[in-house]
Amino acid sequence: MTGHGFGVVRPLPGNGLVAYTGGLLLVCDSAESAADALLEALRETAESGGDGRALARRAAQVLAANMAGDPATCAVAGPVGDGVAVLVSGSASATVTTPGGDTRLAGSDSLTWADRLVTGPVDRVELSLPGVGSPHHAVRLDGGVVHGGGLIGDLTDQPAPQPPAPARMLTSEMPATGLHMEPDLIQPPAQQPPAPPEPVQQPAEQRPPYPLADQPPLTPGPHSGPQSAHSGPQPIHPAPEPPPYQPEPSYQPEPSYQQQDSGYHEPPAYLTPPEPPYPPAQEQQPSLPEQQQFPTYDEPQPAGNGSGDHPVPQHMGQPDHYDQPAPPVLGPPDQFDHPGPPQQEQPEQGDRPMVYGVDCKNDHFNDPRVPYCAVCGIALVQRTLVPYKGPRPSLGVLILDDGTALPLESDYLLGRDPERAPEVAGGSARPAKVTSPDGSVSRRHLRVALDGWDVNLVDLGSVNGTQIQPPGDPNFYDIPPNEPVTIAPGTTVRVGVSRTLRFEAHRG
Template identity: 35%
Template structure:
């Protein structure tokens, strides 16, 4: 949060902006208002929720983080929240969500929340469901509220993060303003070695004994003890500081990251391959001769999704079909029930590949868990000579269209390396994280990567 001290007065009208394109959205200034709601700025997504209950805010904030991780596209924002509202079984608090698009600003409003853009108010209070809108550029004014008593403040700024607020307005960031800004990405700080202690002040130089000798004859007796005070000059100062400098820095116990080993790739020309006539497929004369498919298991899970023009079932938040790659942006999404396809694969560092069509337990001995023995979930044994992997270390759960990694309160922890992130982050014990395309996971000294159909 940036906080600039102006005259301390409040303003009652929306701040003026001049947003002519999606690129200008990143430099816009968010000015929060006091209130009983929750305001979040995650990447290119702004979310205002009319509740401060963590259980009610968490699903909406998780959706904002997912959209921000995929680039913060406006159309994906509307589709993601529409899917969340269409599939949830609990009451969702009033909220406003915003994200830029190439042709305008995408917004979705639920309940009594209001957002006023360029003088036009949008609200879900008179709608049977929710309101979606793509307001074309330019944007000259914007104000959002979930608390009728919210009044924008003249000296508060939100750069990134989550705070308590009842509304917000947009303004232009002044280059000359000085303030404290919350970093856009919160990362675990690396351990820092203690600073070297300041060297002790050197005692008076050696001329003191010479002066004492010259003054010894005419001066009174009290002056004579001065030379013993300068005697410590003979001891070198670095000797006393050496034990402090030699003390090793204390660091948190964490397994050292392993370098990725990528095997070579050999290319060949198709004409160099031996021509072998493929075996023709058998002709089916009766549909009763076709065995039932086990692609989706005995009990396939039905989810809400959309079909592309080629009739492939997809996550409604995706802009391109995960099967044929056709663009679905211009297609009007129609949510229907369907069998959920596999959500991608998990690739271990030894080349083993596991298709994500069911839940998995990862660990040294996942077969010891009753859920694996009963067939409820599948087990993936992961061996490591470092003995840092628990018997049931972590699990992968399929929730709707998301793949969620959950740490099973492991002893040595589960680490994540997010796309475009320079380092590893340790998950909270028992915590969960929605995986995105390209996320890497470290368990002990073993790593695995998540690849989704959306990244193909």
């Protein structure tokens, strides 16, 4: 998004209400009972400086409080970073255009409402009601509430910059009256700076104390000029510092100057260029032999990896758990450096996927990367284990804050209305309905995806986002939308604003 909000906003003809306030958009059916509450939510969000996420949350609260009949027909949108948050309900629809294509939302796709966080950059946003007309190029909405059937926010067509305010007239251009004189604008006439008084005309007692430390104070001589007409001692006032003496390159003192009997044999100190505290010699660049005292990195480094004469084999890694070596890289059985005949792959058992794992001495199938058995807790000595491909057991359980347990044997889709999601309809995920009184859980909010032995979370562009709290960490962290994030056992997950769940890996 930009500093202009949605760029140029054009209302679409229709019979509803359209509003644009503080960079936030709203369209709704004027006959809806919730229209006034939605407009109030828009105004309060804009006054508090809220973004599109805050507006969608407020609109969801209004819709949740008016669920007695059919869903209200409305749509809201607002910027979130360089993206946009959109919520649609009832017969309203929204289209968000990005360089990657269009994202369309329809309230009819959900039993309640649909919302989405579309990451940027965003080029165009359109909110529309049924029976909407086409926009007119000469009509635009800079702010407020008008009749209409929709809105188009075109970020590629930015408003024209405002002309700069006219500069104030100078005093010389204004009547010379007392009412128009502005001292802060009066420019003094250009004058030459007053020439400093010649040093020879200055009384000795008012000269700056410039005599050198090893010389007595100077006394007036024939070249000091006439004495002051005032009699008696004069108070000594600090005189302005004379300009530095800058002799011409070809200046040579006249021979008669040194032969005159003036009472002293050297010119006054203030006429003599002061000696610099250090010799004005040209800076010497350090010679090349002095630079060679620094270490050079052109010499070849000693061979090896710093471990003596016995380098670590390349196929070995650093110990992962105490003194146990890291597990070998997973692959077909014939790629492992273990004696014995190759293991036979077992056929898939039902819907359980086949993965590579190891057995503890109690024949519990485990992730080959873990140091202990997840069932009985016995230590797994990797050097004595042979990985093979077998059916993956349950990876644990997700425990919701209301006590609901979801065994991690397949993928899940969590949300306010997961049954209508395409992932559930296609059979790739099980539905897990999670609602909240504040309306912060999206229709399709979060997918729990199992990949091998890993449990991944994918936020499906929800408006209010998903946060995780790693084990032992007191803070929650936002996960990026539409990117898988692997979580460890003991992680707490916050869905929306108020719902949480916890990942437990114990299967025994």
